[in-house]
Amino acid sequence: MTSHAIAPARRPPLTPFRLWVAGLVVLIVAGLVGAFYVLRYGLAVTNLTDQVPWGLWITLDLSAIALGAGAFTFSAVVYLLKVRRFEPVARLAVFIGFLGYSAAMMALVMDIGRPDRFWHPLIFWNVHSVLWEITWCVILYFTILLVEFVPTLVDSPAFDTRPRLRRLGHSLHRFTPLAAVFGLALSLLHQSSLGATYGVLSGRAIWFKPSLPVMFIISAVAGGTALTLLATLLTGKLSRRRYVSDELRHSMARLTGFALLAYLYLKLWDWAATSYYAHSPGTADALARLAVTSPYQSTFWWFEVLLAGVIPAVILLAARLRRDDRLLMMALGLIVAGVVVNRWNVTLSGLVAPPHWSPGVLGNVTAAAYFPSPVEIAVALGIIGYALLAFTLGARYLPLFPHGEQ
Amino acid sequence: MSADEPRPEKKPSALLTRRDFLIIAGATVGAAALSQIVIAGPLSADAVSGIERHGAASGAHEWHMGIDLDRCIGCQYCIWACQATNDVVKDSMRWNIGFWDRTANGAEFFMTRPCLHCAEAPCVKVCPVGATWIREDGIVAMDYERCIGCRYCEVACPYDARRFNWAAPDGDNALDRVWGAAEVERRPRGVVEKCTFCVHRIDRGLAEGLVPGVDPQATPACVVACPVGARVFGDIHDPDSPISAFLRDNDTFRLREDFGTEPKVHYVRPGRDTEEPS
Numbered sequence: 001m002t003s004h005a006i007a008p009a010r011r012p013p014l015t016p017f018r019l020w021v022a023g024l025v026v027l028i029v030a031g032l033v034g035a036f037y038v039l040r041y042g043l044a045v046t047n048l049t050d051q052v053p054w055g056l057w058i059t060l061d062l063s064a065i066a067l068g069a070g071a072f073t074f075s076a077v078v079y080l081l082k083v084r085r086f087e088p089v090a091r092l093a094v095f096i097g098f099l100g101y102s103a104a105m106m107a108l109v110m111d112i113g114r115p116d117r118f119w120h121p122l123i124f125w126n127v128h129s130v131l132w133e134i135t136w137c138v139i140l141y142f143t144i145l146l147v148e149f150v151p152t153l154v155d156s157p158a159f160d161t162r163p164r165l166r167r168l169g170h171s172l173h174r175f176t177p178l179a180a181v182f183g184l185a186l187s188l189l190h191q192s193s194l195g196a197t198y199g200v201l202s203g204r205a206i207w208f209k210p211s212l213p214v215m216f217i218i219s220a221v222a223g224g225t226a227l228t229l230l231a232t233l234l235t236g237k238l239s240r241r242r243y244v245s246d247e248l249r250h251s252m253a254r255l256t257g258f259a260l261l262a263y264l265y266l267k268l269w270d271w272a273a274t275s276y277y278a279h280s281p282g283t284a285d286a287l288a289r290l291a292v293t294s295p296y297q298s299t300f301w302w303f304e305v306l307l308a309g310v311i312p313a314v315i316l317l318a319a320r321l322r323r324d325d326r327l328l329m330m331a332l333g334l335i336v337a338g339v340v341v342n343r344w345n346v347t348l349s350g351l352v353a354p355p356h357w358s359p360g361v362l363g364n365v366t367a368a369a370y371f372p373s374p375v376e377i378a379v380a381l382g383i384i385g386y387a388l389l390a391f392t393l394g395a396r397y398l399p400l401f402p403h404g405e406q
Numbered sequence: 407m408s409a410d411e412p413r414p415e416k417k418p419s420a421l422l423t424r425r426d427f428l429i430i431a432g433a434t435v436g437a438a439a440l441s442q443i444v445i446a447g448p449l450s451a452d453a454v455s456g457i458e459r460h461g462a463a464s465g466a467h468e469w470h471m472g473i474d475l476d477r478c479i480g481c482q483y484c485i486w487a488c489q490a491t492n493d494v495v496k497d498s499m500r501w502n503i504g505f506w507d508r509t510a511n512g513a514e515f516f517m518t519r520p521c522l523h524c525a526e527a528p529c530v531k532v533c534p535v536g537a538t539w540i541r542e543d544g545i546v547a548m549d550y551e552r553c554i555g556c557r558y559c560e561v562a563c564p565y566d567a568r569r570f571n572w573a574a575p576d577g578d579n580a581l582d583r584v585w586g587a588a589e590v591e592r593r594p595r596g597v598v599e600k601c602t603f604c605v606h607r608i609d610r611g612l613a614e615g616l617v618p619g620v621d622p623q624a625t626p627a628c629v630v631a632c633p634v635g636a637r638v639f640g641d642i643h644d645p646d647s648p649i650s651a652f653l654r655d656n657d658t659f660r661l662r663e664d665f666g667t668e669p670k671v672h673y674v675r676p677g678r679d680t681e682e683p684s
Contacts, residue, residue: 044573113555113596203564360507
């Protein structure tokens with residue numbers, strides 16, 4: 001045999017890489033134990049209740065899908081708008097999208113009460129449900145990501161000895177423009193519909209607004225492109241290579257910065273129109289209750305708006321600031337964290353402060369508290385561990401940057 | 407002249423050929439058509455299970471409930487009768503909930519709430535698999551065999567009327583026999599459930615020629631159990647039904663009409679005693 005199969009070393013040295021991988025494997029094992037508990041004992045092992053039926057896992061899959069938005073953004077920019085200078089990061093963006101969507105689907109399967117019926121939305125249609133539309137879009141888009149990902153896979157050294165499979169994989173290349181069109185359409189649909197999941201619920205004033213779908217997709221573009229650039233820079237730093245030219249890096253930073261600016265603009269008006277220039281009774285009531293029972297207000301203003309919004313926007317759009325590697329990576333990291341905090345805040349705000357419906361003054365609507373249970377946390381960490389491990393191995397063994405060093 | 411100009415070279419490898427496009431388009435349309443045949447045709451799950459699904463109340467009957475909060479004495483019989491009849495084991499899973507509340511001018515009253523069976527039910531709209539739907543008679547029904555347990559309906563319902571089976575409902579129903587025997591099957595773990603307006607009684611009663619709202623065997627358990635007649639039920643299309651009389655004789659309101667949900671449960675305001683002392 002002439003292949004360079006890695007022979008198991010008798011005593012593997014504890015390199016940082018191996019420690020990192022070992023740590024991720026520990027997370028995955030914890031996640032599997034958690035998943036066993038969920039499947040064995042049902043969702044009673046979570047801290048979810050009838051008042052707060054969605055929590056950490058929904059936040060995880062909303063975030064994973066949003067942060068996977070770099071895939072459709074860069075595919076559309078490169079293959080539809082023909083802006084070829086972004087091509088060196090297209091593969092990486094698709095790979096991250098693939099990991100994000102697969103992670104989201106894992107979280108969803110854990111979250112539904114009957115995982116054995118996960119296929120029901122495909123057979124039993126309710127076209128009036130945004131969740132039905134999302135399910136279809138996510139499944140179709142995941143297929144597209146798979147098609148877009150195969151050429152990367154067959155280019156890996158593992159396929160050196162299988163030229164026929166490699167040719168077959170490459171034949172999918174001709175579908176790239178088509179995949180980009182469908183990917184764009186599907187993403188525009190479901191990335192917004194995820195916001196509409198909350199935005200269409202007329203009974204919950206803090207959610208019921210047409211701005212939510214738009215804010216979801218724009219924040220997803222900002223978060224997805226931010227994560228793509230962050231992953232590119234990190235991979236380059238750790239492997240001591242330069243995968244993107246300064247010019248591309250600045251283009252990507254500017255793209256992210258402008259998306260973030262658009263998001264902040266909408267967010268400003270969303271707040272001003274409902275809570276400053278007008279009095280919306282349901283929203284005001286919910287916000288007042290959230291202010292005394294949860295850290296919603298402070299995380300909204302300090303984290304979502306300032307730390308993950310204004311500050312990174314300034315860094316990304318000021319040429320002198322974004323030239324600094326550390327500052328740039330910090331800004332990108334804050335945007336990614338901001339997407340997660342936002343999805344948590346949006347989800348929990350409508351549930352923790354439910355509407356008052358009794359004709360009396362007391363009602364029985366008490367603000368519910370929610371903090372995920374150990375099993376919920378273990379499963380979430382396991383899914384994050386999977387995504388990080390797959391990314392680590394991909395960055396090491398897959399030709400994610402076919403254009404090589406710049 | 408134009409013949410001299412070299413035409414831009416085609417790159418068939420990067421483009422989709424017409425043939426490919428036709429194959430893909432054909433397959434997509436074919437798959438969609440096939441799925442529609444499977445869903446809507448004689449092979450559909452609805453046809454097989456005999457369930458009829460409709461978008462809105464359009465049948466001969468339309469069931470509504472009336473709750474007189476001024477007459478209610480807070481005995482909680484309606485809550486227990488519901489739990490026994492529908493075999494709801496845990497108190498936290500109650501379909502018909504109740505609690506003491508106070509009006510703005512200080513009058514205490516007992517607030518109770520079944521599922522309101524909204525004509526514009528948010529829970530029905532959001533269900534990704536159509537496991538909950540509005541029957542011809544207006545009842546918001548559930549199909550426990552189809553529900554995937556995503557709980558979007560719970561999130562969508564602004565009245566907190568839905569309950570999820572976080573665990574398998576184990577153990578004896580303490581209220582069984584005292585407040586009535588269980589008349590329906592227990593729901594499995596992992597699905598959402600809610601008040602059905604005792605639809606099993608209505609359907610069986612009609613088949614036997616009884617009148618729901620009048621004959622106890624054909625009337626929701628909570629209505630039958632009420633010792634003071636604070637709950638009434640019936641067909642809103644029938645002018646002689648108890649609910650029609652209730653709506654004629656009382657000044658009624660529905661919960662949070664501003665939500666646009668069009669509930670089918672009508673309330674009489676509490677605290678009239680304090681306004682007009684007798």
